Amino acid sequence: MQQFIIRRIxxxxxxxxxxxxFVFFMVHLIPGDPATVMLGVRAxxxxxxxxxxxxxxxxxxxxxxxxxxxxxxxxxxxxxxRTNRPVVHEIQVRMxxxxxxxxxxxxxxxxxxxxxxxxxxxxxxxxxxxxVMVVAMIGISLPNFVLGMLLMLxxxxxxxxxxxxxxxxxxxxxxxxxSLGFLYSAIIARITRxxxxxxxxxxxxxxxxxxxxxxxxxxxxxxxxxxLIPVVTIAGLYLGxxxxxxxxxxxxxxxxxxxRLAVESIAARDYPMIQGIVLVLATGFVFVNLLVxxxxxxxxxxxxxx
Amino acid sequence: xxxRQTLRWIWIxxxxxxxxxxxxxxxxxxxxxxxxSRVDDRMTIAVPVEPNSMDPHTFTSxxxxxxxxxxxxxxxxxxxxxxxxxxxxxxxxxxxxxxLTWTFRLRDDVYFHNGDxxxxxxxxxxxxRILNPATQATYAFDDIxxxxxIEVVDDYTVALHYDEPYAPLLHYMALGQLxxxxxRAIEEAGPDFGTRPIGAGAGPFEFVEWxxxxxxxxxxxxxxxxxxxxxxxxxxxxxxxxxxxxxxDVQVSTIGMQTGELDAVDFxxxxxxxxxxxxxxxxxxxxxxxxxxxxxxxxxxxxPFADVEVRRAANYAIDKQVIIDTVKxxxxxxxxxxxxxxxxxxxxxxxxxxxxxPARANQILxxxxxxxxxxxxxxxxxxxxxxxxxxxxxxxYIDTAQLIxxxxxxxxxxxRLQILEWGALTDxxxxxxxxxxxxxxxxxxxxxxxxxxHSSNIGGFNLAHINDPExxxxxxxxxxxxxxxxxxxxxxxxxxxxxVERVLWxxxxxxxxxxxxNARIENVMVHPNGWFLLNDARIAD
Numbered sequence: 001m002q003q004f005i006i007r008r009i010x011x012x013x014x015x016x017x018x019x020x021x022f023v024f025f026m027v028h029l030i031p032g033d034p035a036t037v038m039l040g041v042r043a044x045x046x047x048x049x050x051x052x053x054x055x056x057x058x059x060x061x062x063x064x065x066x067x068x069x070x071x072x073x074x075x076x077x078x079x080x081x082r083t084n085r086p087v088v089h090e091i092q093v094r095m096x097x098x099x100x101x102x103x104x105x106x107x108x109x110x111x112x113x114x115x116x117x118x119x120x121x122x123x124x125x126x127x128x129x130x131x132v133m134v135v136a137m138i139g140i141s142l143p144n145f146v147l148g149m150l151l152m153l154x155x156x157x158x159x160x161x162x163x164x165x166x167x168x169x170x171x172x173x174x175x176x177x178x179s180l181g182f183l184y185s186a187i188i189a190r191i192t193r194x195x196x197x198x199x200x201x202x203x204x205x206x207x208x209x210x211x212x213x214x215x216x217x218x219x220x221x222x223x224x225x226x227x228l229i230p231v232v233t234i235a236g237l238y239l240g241x242x243x244x245x246x247x248x249x250x251x252x253x254x255x256x257x258x259x260r261l262a263v264e265s266i267a268a269r270d271y272p273m274i275q276g277i278v279l280v281l282a283t284g285f286v287f288v289n290l291l292v293x294x295x296x297x298x299x300x301x302x303x304x305x306x
Numbered sequence: 307x308x309x310r311q312t313l314r315w316i317w318i319x320x321x322x323x324x325x326x327x328x329x330x331x332x333x334x335x336x337x338x339x340x341x342x343s344r345v346d347d348r349m350t351i352a353v354p355v356e357p358n359s360m361d362p363h364t365f366t367s368x369x370x371x372x373x374x375x376x377x378x379x380x381x382x383x384x385x386x387x388x389x390x391x392x393x394x395x396x397x398x399x400x401x402x403x404x405x406l407t408w409t410f411r412l413r414d415d416v417y418f419h420n421g422d423x424x425x426x427x428x429x430x431x432x433x434x435r436i437l438n439p440a441t442q443a444t445y446a447f448d449d450i451x452x453x454x455x456i457e458v459v460d461d462y463t464v465a466l467h468y469d470e471p472y473a474p475l476l477h478y479m480a481l482g483q484l485x486x487x488x489x490r491a492i493e494e495a496g497p498d499f500g501t502r503p504i505g506a507g508a509g510p511f512e513f514v515e516w517x518x519x520x521x522x523x524x525x526x527x528x529x530x531x532x533x534x535x536x537x538x539x540x541x542x543x544x545x546x547x548x549x550x551x552x553x554x555d556v557q558v559s560t561i562g563m564q565t566g567e568l569d570a571v572d573f574x575x576x577x578x579x580x581x582x583x584x585x586x587x588x589x590x591x592x593x594x595x596x597x598x599x600x601x602x603x604x605x606x607x608x609x610p611f612a613d614v615e616v617r618r619a620a621n622y623a624i625d626k627q628v629i630i631d632t633v634k635x636x637x638x639x640x641x642x643x644x645x646x647x648x649x650x651x652x653x654x655x656x657x658x659x660x661x662x663x664p665a666r667a668n669q670i671l672x673x674x675x676x677x678x679x680x681x682x683x684x685x686x687x688x689x690x691x692x693x694x695x696x697x698x699x700x701x702x703y704i705d706t707a708q709l710i711x712x713x714x715x716x717x718x719x720x721x722r723l724q725i726l727e728w729g730a731l732t733d734x735x736x737x738x739x740x741x742x743x744x745x746x747x748x749x750x751x752x753x754x755x756x757x758x759x760h761s762s763n764i765g766g767f768n769l770a771h772i773n774d775p776e777x778x779x780x781x782x783x784x785x786x787x788x789x790x791x792x793x794x795x796x797x798x799x800x801x802x803x804x805x806v807e808r809v810l811w812x813x814x815x816x817x818x819x820x821x822x823x824n825a826r827i828e829n830v831m832v833h834p835n836g837w838f839l840l841n842d843a844r845i846a847d
Contacts (some may be wrong), residue, residue: 030729030730031729031730031733031734032727032728032729032730032732032733033729033732033733036729036732036733036736037728037729037732038358038366038444039366039444039445040366040367041745041746041747041748041749041767042366042444042445042448042749042757042767043732043736043766043767044448044757044762044763044766044767045736045762045763045764045765045766046762047444047447047448048765048766050439050442050447051442051444054439054442079497082358083358083359083500083501083518084359084364084497084498084500084501085498085501085518090518093517093518093519094518094519097519152558152561153561156561156565157561157564157565160565163567164558164561164562164565164567165551165553165558165562165567166520166521166551167520168520251554251555252555252558253558254520254551254552254553254554254555254558256517256518256519256520256552257519260519260554261518261519264356267727267728267729268358269729
């Protein structure tokens with residue numbers, strides 16, 4: 001067991017080393033120079049050269065890479081080229097709003113999606129099913145920024161119920177979470193429906209009905225539990241996507257999340273910040289997977305680590 | 307049996323539940339805070355781009371400079387109407403006969419936001435800091451010019467010694483990256499000074515907090531009592547504070563003006579001007595932006611525009627008014643050269659020089675021996691008039707480039723458009739890979755000709771890539787000539803060289819911008835550089 005954990009941790013380090021190397025060279029390969037971008041319309045060759053030197057960009061790439069690895073190994077991701085803020089601190093600050101938005105959006109999507117999917121499956125071949133499926137089709141087809149804009153115009157400009165922009169209260173969360181959640185709720189509704197339809201035709205459901213169980217128990221106790229497996233798989237996948245930052249919605253609603261920070265950093269060629277964001281996300285992924293593998297053994301003693 | 311997949315979901319569900327709980331708790335706590343602090347006697351302004359820093363020596367963002375006007379007072383102010391320089395933190399100033407020493411006499415009643423008394427030592431510290439390479443000063447380093455040393459003459463007198471006369475000094479002082487700052491505040495903040503410049507300024511509003519990606523809060527400085535004569539109110543501001551919100555989508559800012567969530571926006575897209583103009587709750591403050599809204603530069607070293615006659619013909623082929631009417635929806639005026647018509651030293655002769663005249667363009671190209679091929683594009687000695695045109699990925703640039711592409715086609719010049727994002731674009735055009743490109747600038751001083759045409763700026767914004775001793779001499783001479791009339795004569799000569807003799811550019815337009823503000827706040831002034839001056843602003847009764 002111990003050996004397994006040590007091995008996995010070592011493998012995790014190799015993965016992170018690979019990711020950091022890849023990211024380092026990728027960001028340096030993007031055309032565009034951080035000093036020039038930063039100096040904007042007043043860039044003069046002498047200022048650019050001075051700034052490049054202070055950023056350490058005048059060193060050979062291999063030396064820069066060595067410095068980068070050395071610093072990261074000591075937990076130092078450096079300071080942002082653009083704002084001079086410590087990268088780690090900035091990511092911490094911007095991560096939380098993204099997590100909030102992702103969880104709220106996915107929560108809404110699951111709630112609406114599963115409920116309408118079950119409704120459609122239980123009312124097969126009626127107008128209810130058609131309505132749910134048409135709305136779901138619209139949800140999948142409608143780009144989320146268009147929906148966001150429409151929601152904003154209706155709830156903020158017309159009704160004046162909710163703020164158009166910003167962060168901090170549950171009211172601020174409603175429109176961005178709805179704009180994000182609607183698309184995924186549509187996908188989840190369709191999957192729930194097809195999965196439920198398939199399961200409702202199975203023998204064990206027929207047996208349940210034959211032994212006199214009421215329809216609700218059949219539906220929720222027997223069918224839904226099995227029907228949710230594909231839904232959970234899809235929801236997990238999309239949650240991962242959302243945690244990476246929902247750039248468009250974050251921009252539209254001025255949400256101070258990680259996605260917006262990543263895009264702004266790429267536009268500014270803010271190398272330390274881009275590297276930091278990618279590394280933090282990768283570490284999160286590796287860490288969760290490691291945790292899953294380790295807990296797997298604790299929870300199921302039949303699993304042998306060798 | 308527990309599947310691996312099931313376990314994964316146990317984790318995700320756990321994260322979900324914990325996350326949602328925390329989210330709700332935090333969100334509700336935050337909600338209470340915001341509701342309590344939202345007061346009406348503050349002004350909320352939206353900016354589309356978050357500043358990179360609030361340290362005047364290192365910031366490179368226009369937004370930062372604009373916020374800086376509110377936080378840091380300068381030694382000298384400039385009257386937006388008369389362009390006359392007015393006393394600020396300096397009561398008076400003089401330049402020595404040899405024009406190498408500028409002496410500033412400071413007010414003795416100025417206190418920084420941290421309570422420290424401002425003296426000549428703070429001014430010296432501030433300027434020495436700009437010159438110190440460790441500061442990594444950016445624009446401020448250029449703005450202070452070829453200064454040799456800064457001398458504290460007495461507690462309230464400071465002298466700047468130059469190696470050569472430096473004409474634009476007062477302009478750059480008024481423009482705002484050369485404001486005196488408190489030594490103690492800078493030293494206490496250390497490397498975080500740029501993001502937490504607490505107590506450093508002596509302006510009407512003091513910095514309170516900056517929440518990354520969200521907003522910046524300023525509070526009225528109660529001890530402020532040295533307002534410039536630009537304002538009626540020389541004492542503390544009437545507004546209790548200012549909240550600057552980072553709203554990246556400018557369309558959303560317009561909506562925020564309509565809903566009343568915002569009191570003002572820093573950038574209003576042309577397409578939203580009419581919408582807000584018709585709103586009775588909104589005041590439209592109009593400003594003719596300094597610099598050139600949009601110009602096009604020919605690379606004189608390669609491609610079809612290496613021939614001055616082709617460049618001349620191109621200038622006659624552009625219908626600038628059509629571009630202004632369609633792309634800018636009328637919110638611009640025709641550009642005539644590198645210096646806008648409302649700047650000191652503008653050459654009036656350029657006003658009628660290039661008018662839209664495609665027949666004349668054709669004539670010039672015919673006379674130069676360029677013949678049209680089967681596809682209508684001209685060529686001479688096998689060289690086709692086909693130019694690689696690099697265009698910034700921004701709607702107004704792209705739309706303009708496409709219109710000019712059609713206009714040039716009519717006279718037999720082909721433009722091959724390559725749309726590039728800013729970083730990639732500057733890489734390419736600084737290296738001179740383009741034949742033709744578009745650019746804008748917001749410089750507020752005619753000294754911009756040095757940046758645009760001096761050979762030391764090849765690899766920078768000398769986009770014509772001109773390397774010529776005469777241009778170098780003239781652009782250097784205007785910098786060191788402090789006599790206004792003499793300098794104007796040199797500037798006119800430069801404009802003649804750029805537009806008539808060498809034809810380095812085809813200027814397009816000067817921007818007119820609107821800075822809308824909510825009618826609930828009155829006496830809002832807008833600086834020609836496009837920022838709100840709020841010493842007199844107050845909530846309407």
